[in-house]
Amino acid sequence: xxxxxxxxLLQILPYLGKWTLIAGLVALASGTASALFLWALDWAxxxxxxxxxxxxxxxxxxxxxxxxxxxxxxxxEAGNNLLIDEIHDPRKVVPLRxxxxxxxATVISHLFGASVGREGTAVQMGGSLADQLTHLFRLRQxxxxxxxxxxxxxxxxxxxxxxxxxxxxxxEVLAIGRLRxxxxxxxxxxAILADQIGMAWxxxxxxxxxxxxxxxxxxxxxxxxxxxxxxxxxxxxxxxAVHALTALLKRLIPYAPLRALAGGVVLVLAxxxxxxxxxxxxxxxxxxxxxxxxxxxxxxxxxxxTLVSLGSGxxxxxxxxxxxxxxxxxxxxAPLLNLPFGMLAALGFVAVFAGAANTPLASxxxxxxxxxxxxxxxxxxxxxxxxxxSGHRGIYKAQTVAVHKHRIGPPDGQP
Amino acid sequence: xxxxxxxxLLQILPYLGKWTLIAGLVALASGTASALFLWALDWAxxxxxxxxxxxxxxxxxxxxxxxxxxxxxxxxEAGNNLLIDEIHDPRKVVPLRxxxxxxxATVISHLFGASVGREGTAVQMGGSLADQLTHLFRLRQxxxxxxxxxxxxxxxxxxxxxxxxxxxxxxEVLAIGRLRxxxxxxxxxxAILADQIGMAWxxxxxxxxxxxxxxxxxxxxxxxxxxxxxxxxxxxxxxxAVHALTALLKRLIPYAPLRALAGGVVLVLAxxxxxxxxxxxxxxxxxxxxxxxxxxxxxxxxxxxTLVSLGSGxxxxxxxxxxxxxxxxxxxxAPLLNLPFGMLAALGFVAVFAGAANTPLASxxxxxxxxxxxxxxxxxxxxxxxxxxSGHRGIYKAQTVAVHKHRIGPPDGQP
Numbered sequence: 001x002x003x004x005x006x007x008x009l010l011q012i013l014p015y016l017g018k019w020t021l022i023a024g025l026v027a028l029a030s031g032t033a034s035a036l037f038l039w040a041l042d043w044a045x046x047x048x049x050x051x052x053x054x055x056x057x058x059x060x061x062x063x064x065x066x067x068x069x070x071x072x073x074x075x076x077e078a079g080n081n082l083l084i085d086e087i088h089d090p091r092k093v094v095p096l097r098x099x100x101x102x103x104x105a106t107v108i109s110h111l112f113g114a115s116v117g118r119e120g121t122a123v124q125m126g127g128s129l130a131d132q133l134t135h136l137f138r139l140r141q142x143x144x145x146x147x148x149x150x151x152x153x154x155x156x157x158x159x160x161x162x163x164x165x166x167x168x169x170x171x172e173v174l175a176i177g178r179l180r181x182x183x184x185x186x187x188x189x190x191a192i193l194a195d196q197i198g199m200a201w202x203x204x205x206x207x208x209x210x211x212x213x214x215x216x217x218x219x220x221x222x223x224x225x226x227x228x229x230x231x232x233x234x235x236x237x238x239x240x241a242v243h244a245l246t247a248l249l250k251r252l253i254p255y256a257p258l259r260a261l262a263g264g265v266v267l268v269l270a271x272x273x274x275x276x277x278x279x280x281x282x283x284x285x286x287x288x289x290x291x292x293x294x295x296x297x298x299x300x301x302x303x304x305x306t307l308v309s310l311g312s313g314x315x316x317x318x319x320x321x322x323x324x325x326x327x328x329x330x331x332x333x334a335p336l337l338n339l340p341f342g343m344l345a346a347l348g349f350v351a352v353f354a355g356a357a358n359t360p361l362a363s364x365x366x367x368x369x370x371x372x373x374x375x376x377x378x379x380x381x382x383x384x385x386x387x388x389x390s391g392h393r394g395i396y397k398a399q400t401v402a403v404h405k406h407r408i409g410p411p412d413g414q415p
Numbered sequence: 416x417x418x419x420x421x422x423x424l425l426q427i428l429p430y431l432g433k434w435t436l437i438a439g440l441v442a443l444a445s446g447t448a449s450a451l452f453l454w455a456l457d458w459a460x461x462x463x464x465x466x467x468x469x470x471x472x473x474x475x476x477x478x479x480x481x482x483x484x485x486x487x488x489x490x491x492e493a494g495n496n497l498l499i500d501e502i503h504d505p506r507k508v509v510p511l512r513x514x515x516x517x518x519x520a521t522v523i524s525h526l527f528g529a530s531v532g533r534e535g536t537a538v539q540m541g542g543s544l545a546d547q548l549t550h551l552f553r554l555r556q557x558x559x560x561x562x563x564x565x566x567x568x569x570x571x572x573x574x575x576x577x578x579x580x581x582x583x584x585x586x587e588v589l590a591i592g593r594l595r596x597x598x599x600x601x602x603x604x605x606a607i608l609a610d611q612i613g614m615a616w617x618x619x620x621x622x623x624x625x626x627x628x629x630x631x632x633x634x635x636x637x638x639x640x641x642x643x644x645x646x647x648x649x650x651x652x653x654x655x656a657v658h659a660l661t662a663l664l665k666r667l668i669p670y671a672p673l674r675a676l677a678g679g680v681v682l683v684l685a686x687x688x689x690x691x692x693x694x695x696x697x698x699x700x701x702x703x704x705x706x707x708x709x710x711x712x713x714x715x716x717x718x719x720x721t722l723v724s725l726g727s728g729x730x731x732x733x734x735x736x737x738x739x740x741x742x743x744x745x746x747x748x749a750p751l752l753n754l755p756f757g758m759l760a761a762l763g764f765v766a767v768f769a770g771a772a773n774t775p776l777a778s779x780x781x782x783x784x785x786x787x788x789x790x791x792x793x794x795x796x797x798x799x800x801x802x803x804x805s806g807h808r809g810i811y812k813a814q815t816v817a818v819h820k821h822r823i824g825p826p827d828g829q830p
Contacts, residue, residue: 009648011821012804012821015803015821016644140823143823145823146823163791163792163795164779164791164792167795168776176596177595177596177597178593178595178596179593179594180592180817180818181592181594181775181802181818181820182592182819182820184775184799184802185800185803185821188795188796189796192631192636192792192795192796193636195792196631216611221607225435229431233424361583365780368783368791369788369791373787376783376784377579377607380579380582380607381603381604381607384599384600385600387596387599388431388600389424389427402595403595403596404597405596406426406427406430406431406600408555408557408558408597
């Protein structure tokens with residue numbers, strides 16, 4: 001057959017063999033690291049819940065972690081952004097130390113009650129472990145991009161138990177408005193395997209029950225579009241505020257350990273006033289958001305706790321707090337929009353994340369993986385709407401803008 | 416907040432209002448057209464099944480349809496490829512006559528027993544109806560791209576009852592290896608609304624029950640990768656053969672009506688020898704493929720009937736025959752791979768299509784919409800594998816190659 005790109009099966013077999021092996025190794029390392037991490041996170045959360053006084057040590061813990069990063073972690077401090085930068089412009093292998101540093105730092109964040117997530121940790125462990133294969137397989141810089149993406153994919157998939165969302169996340173997060181397929185096979189395979197390996201280590205994921213999803217109709221569609229707009233603005237507020245607060249604190253308190261100490265003190269005072277509702281991952285509150293009405297300020301409370309935690313340098317990530325903010329916000333919007341709590345909590349869960357990370361397809365697929373296919377059309381509308389309304393600067397500063405979200409320009413010849 | 420792309424909510428409200436209205440109109444036109452088409456298709460199929468002798472008139476029907484296209488349809492003859500070309504390089508509005516011509520031609524194909532599909536028809540009706548809004552809204556050429564994509568999305572979604580797959584298909588089909596998000600909102604909204612409008616007209620979609628999906632494990636994953644490879648090679652064979660046969664017949668018989676007549680005669684002779692198993696959409700055989708073992712030659716038979724039908728110019732489309740070929744091939748592979756019939760039929764259903772249309776994400780999402788989320792990881796692997804192994808020239812000749820499937824090059828600065 002004549003074709004502008006001649007094709008033969010022989011060409012593809014070495015590609016398939018090599019990347020199946022690499023994806024398997026990435027999944028083994030990343031799935032195992034995620035399992036260890038989730039186990040440690042359970043331990044840290046349980047310890048904090050039974051030893052209330054641990055929260056008083058948060059400022060000190062923040063100081064120590066920041067000091068350690070200052071001494072041995074400046075190269076890996078940029079975290080997720082370092083990985084995204086290396087994928088855009090591959091230069092040198094990500095230091096292996098990123099994995100243990102972010103693991104320990106995040107477990108300490110959670111043990112002492114900072115309000116942070118876990119996707120950053122899983123993604124950074126996945127990325128840095130995967131990148132160590134660069135030497136083993138003598139990979140070219142172009143191939144390193146693919147390995148790093150497979151690592152991100154495996155980390156995300158195994159920490160949340162959502163393999164397809166993990167793979168699409170890794171493809172989608174690099175740039176706003178465009179998704180390339182060159183890493184689709186390694187990302188899919190490593191995500192699915194890493195999720196299996198995590199579960200083989202005995203990891204269980206939280207189960208959120210969205211409950212009844214109402215039939216599609218004019219009102220429910222309009223209501224979900226409106227909710228998506230609110231979710232998008234919340235995502236914009238979160239991403240803008242976290243960048244602004246981080247910059248402000250860096251200017252006010254240039255010495256990182258002191259910054260973490262100050263942030264810790266603010267958090268401790270806030271906990272003294274409001275209790276532990278907004279510390280840590282907050283999974284119990286998220287479960288509540290699917291079950292019964294919650295006060296509207298739960299999302300605001302979590303937003304402020306998370307801003308202070310991330311802005312003052314605590315490690316972990318943004319995504320689980322975004323799930324919390326979205327689920328509680330959806331819960332609060334449900335009576336206003338006359339839709340079930342569980343359904344809107346589920347939509348908020350994925351859509352605030354979609355807007356903040358600029359990953360509408362991964363978030364839609366995540367909704368289907370977590371809540372079932374019936375929520376699909378609603379999740380797609382809420383996530384796309386949130387994506388459109390969240391501006392062009394998400395939580396990942398290294399993410400580039402490939403295609404403007406809502407200014408329609410001429411086709412660039414590369415549709 | 417400072418940002419390289421300044422953002423304000425006011426900027427986006429006119430965009431949202433305009434495209435919500437356009438997506439609604441596209442969905443109304445396309446969903447209604449699909450409903451009419453599916454109703455006519457049911458009538459045509461039922462008529463053929465009760466009046467066996469209609470098949471003898473196929474060559475004559477082919478002559479008449481080709482003659483009509485020659486007289487009034489040369490501008491719209493290119494069908495799906497015309498739409499894709501206009502999206503890549505918008506020039507002039509697609510003539511409205513594309514819609515009634517392809518509708519009638521496809522119903523005639525099915526009434527007299529050609530082996531063709533229906534997605535081409537739905538997509539062409541959706542695209543040409545949508546493009547008529549260009550005048551009404553005084554759209555710029557760049558905006559026409561988006562309207563055409565929304566039309567494709569709405570047509571695909573409403574004819575198969577798979578809204579998310581329809582939207583992703585429209586974004587994904589334009590170029591191999593890259594997906595742009597500039598049409599994501601109009602495509603999602605028009606797909607979901609068109610599907611609803613089709614159902615409001617009383618349309619029902621065939622339900623295929625994949626049955627038990629085995630738990631993920633080393634063997635099942637490896638088996639599905641192998642099956643994906645076979646599905647991809649089948650897709651490659653189909654796409655290559657349809658282009659080659661079309662070119663050959665054009666050279667041998669330059670006069671289009673005579674070509675259709677000759678193809679019709681071959682099909683009639685084949686039906687006389689083998690019966691009607693491979694004519695029309697073939698939904699009863701597809702349902703069998705999910706239920707019990709079928710002979711391996713069912714997929715080969717359908718492939719040959721479809722090649723002759725499409726190669727000699729019968730209208731309809733490739734996708735439903737690809738579903739048939741994939742489902743029966745999956746069925747035949749099931750005992751060899753020691754996996755359930757229904758599961759492999761479901762995977763073949765989507766994966767041969769994924770390989771031939773180069774739309775692995777739309778096909779994976781379609782699998783979840785049709786067969787439930789449990790099949791997700793398997794469908795993703797089978798579809799991605801089929802995509803990798805199907806070469807760079809799919810069924811749509813106007814599709815461009817944006818990113819090579821398995822040759823890893825330097826990042827192009829536009830990840």
